[in-house]
Amino acid sequence: MSATTALVVGDSASQAVRSAIRAAKACVGAGKIDLLLIGKGANSGAASASKWNGVSTVYYAEGETPCTAESATPVIRERVSAKDYRYVIATANSFGKNVLPRLAGVLGVSALSDIIEVVESNVFVRPIYAGNALATVKSNDEVKVLTVRPTAFEPIEDSSEGLAEIVKVQIPADGVQSRWLGQEATENTRPDLTTADVVIAGGRGLKNKDNFKMLEEMADELGGAVGATRAAVDSGFVPNDMQVGQTGKVVAPQLYIGIGLSGAIQHLAGMKDSKTIVAINKDADAPIFQIADYGLVADLFEAVPELLQKIKELPKRAE
Ligand SMILES: Cc1cc2nc3c(=O)[nH]c(=O)nc-3n(C[C@H](O)[C@H](O)[C@H](O)COP(=O)(O)OP(=O)(O)OC[C@H]3O[C@@H](n4cnc5c(N)ncnc54)[C@H](O)[C@@H]3O)c2cc1C
Numbered sequence: 001m002s003a004t005t006a007l008v009v010g011d012s013a014s015q016a017v018r019s020a021i022r023a024a025k026a027c028v029g030a031g032k033i034d035l036l037l038i039g040k041g042a043n044s045g046a047a048s049a050s051k052w053n054g055v056s057t058v059y060y061a062e063g064e065t066p067c068t069a070e071s072a073t074p075v076i077r078e079r080v081s082a083k084d085y086r087y088v089i090a091t092a093n094s095f096g097k098n099v100l101p102r103l104a105g106v107l108g109v110s111a112l113s114d115i116i117e118v119v120e121s122n123v124f125v126r127p128i129y130a131g132n133a134l135a136t137v138k139s140n141d142e143v144k145v146l147t148v149r150p151t152a153f154e155p156i157e158d159s160s161e162g163l164a165e166i167v168k169v170q171i172p173a174d175g176v177q178s179r180w181l182g183q184e185a186t187e188n189t190r191p192d193l194t195t196a197d198v199v200i201a202g203g204r205g206l207k208n209k210d211n212f213k214m215l216e217e218m219a220d221e222l223g224g225a226v227g228a229t230r231a232a233v234d235s236g237f238v239p240n241d242m243q244v245g246q247t248g249k250v251v252a253p254q255l256y257i258g259i260g261l262s263g264a265i266q267h268l269a270g271m272k273d274s275k276t277i278v279a280i281n282k283d284a285d286a287p288i289f290q291i292a293d294y295g296l297v298a299d300l301f302e303a304v305p306e307l308l309q310k311i312k313e314l315p316k317r318a319e
Contacts, residue, residue: 004031004121006087008055009076009099011038011066013045015195016091018052018155023148024089025054025156026118032056034083035164038075038171039067046166053159061171065180069102074172076103080143092147092250093194100147109141116152130246130269150194151252151273186239190216190225193242198224199253201244201271204231205260205281205300212237214304215259221311227251227271229261245270260300263288280304 006024010017017035024033035052036059037045046060061067061075076099080088088103090096092114104111117125119136124146128135193199200219202212212226219226227244228237244251246269256274261267263279263286271277272291279292282299289295296303 004028004086005083006031006033006089007036007076007079007083007085008033009036009038009072009088009090009096011072011095012041013037013049014091015155015192016093016150017049018157019150019153019195020089020091020096020148021052021054021156022153023115023118023146024087026153027087027089027121027144027146029121031086034059034079034085036061036076036079036169038072039063040065043168050164050166051158052164053156053161055156055159055164057165057167059167059169061169063171066183067099067171068176068178068180069099070178071171071176071180072099073102073106074175075169077106078172079169080107085143087144087146089146089148091150093150096147100145104145107143107145109143109145110139111145111147112137112139113147115146115148127269130266131272132265132269149250151250155195186241190219191223193225193227193244194249194251196225196251197254198222199227199244199251199256199271199274200224201227201229201256201258201261202232202237203229203259203261203267204235206232206237207260209237211301214308218257218304218308218311221308222255224253224255225251229264229267232261258288258292259304261288262286263291280307 006028008020034057035055038061042060043062046058050058101111114126115124123138200215202215228242233240233243246266250270252273254275257278259280277292278294279288280296284297
């Protein structure tokens, strides 16, 4: 059997993929870690990722469009056959959740999703029941196919010891029956919600789309991202890529401020690991106060403008 090696896969050189490299390190110890980036922009992503600590080789498969699960799977499978990796790891984001179950099916192994801890080389922890319980799972598969929660692993830093080798690989043109037609991505100049240090989240209590502007302003003052509850999304206040929770994104920022949201269990599943939780709600019995480090029982339409004013008066943080 070859030395323990891991292939981390992704569609961009993002912070979340840096976290997947950290998870790979926990799996392979001193073993080798390679990275494979697939789809549009993979080439430039590979140049950035070649500076990352602990990455031996960066493979990239440049495409004219972002990849689909169908086009990405043969590229990863070919690498796994060529290099005999013991682990294939991706972030539990839309790329990883889309591609890795298909890869696991093709390799005939189980996909282990949403890993938050590597206990041993074949033992992992993952949340179940919307984060209300943690399952410790053991995998006896030859190749372990894992998606990892980026908030659970510190992003890997840049290396001071030179660049990883960069190697181009091809996306097979044959046998792929689906193709990428287009996407309507939301324009966003704020940090990525899943890796932001500060998240300002709003709920149904905001009452309409316009009132979310207060939260956007606060996020911009603090260099953060804006999130929302499903009720706020379903009411049409914000797009659904801002949803935090069991069926939305998982966040664990240094500071989470929840405004006009009750703290339903499905919302908590996506933010309860935040380091400091602040809640503003006019109902003193709202469940969010049970997990908040700081709670303010107040009408948000009075409290938020006042808080925003105070934040603006703070000395600006150095970049
Ligand atoms: C299968 C399933 C999956 C789900 N997934 C998710 C998910 O991923 N994410 C998610 O968020 N939800 C999810 N939900 C929905 C979840 O159960 C709740 O319905 C939702 O989180 C409630 O959103 P909310 O807190 O904004 O609304 P509400 O529960 O209606 O709370 C609004 C809060 O605003 C406060 N408020 C109102 N006016 C003011 C004011 N002027 N000042 C201050 N406070 C005010 C109220 O006191 C209240 O506490 C899911 C549900 C199901 C069944």
